[in-house]
Amino acid sequence: MTVVAGExxxxxxxxxxxxxxxxxxxxxxxxxxxxxxxxxxxxxxxATVTPPLPLVPALTIxxxxxxx
Numbered sequence: 001m002t003v004v005a006g007e008x009x010x011x012x013x014x015x016x017x018x019x020x021x022x023x024x025x026x027x028x029x030x031x032x033x034x035x036x037x038x039x040x041x042x043x044x045x046x047a048t049v050t051p052p053l054p055l056v057p058a059l060t061i062x063x064x065x066x067x068x
């Protein structure tokens with residue numbers, strides 16, 4: 001399992017940043033090669049990614065909000 005962690009400050013309210021970082025539509029649009037995404041519930045969604053390489057199968061990435 002991969003865990004992404006870190007800190008970055010933005011010129012926006014906490015509420016706006018949280019809204020964007022937990023929006024499947026925003027995250028999927030920001031990731032290269034995402035072909036589709038499916039929202040399972042408020043804390044879980046799945047993206048299908050097709051890397052731009054020959055003969056590479058599509059990858060499924062599962063997202064989960066662990067802490068609010």
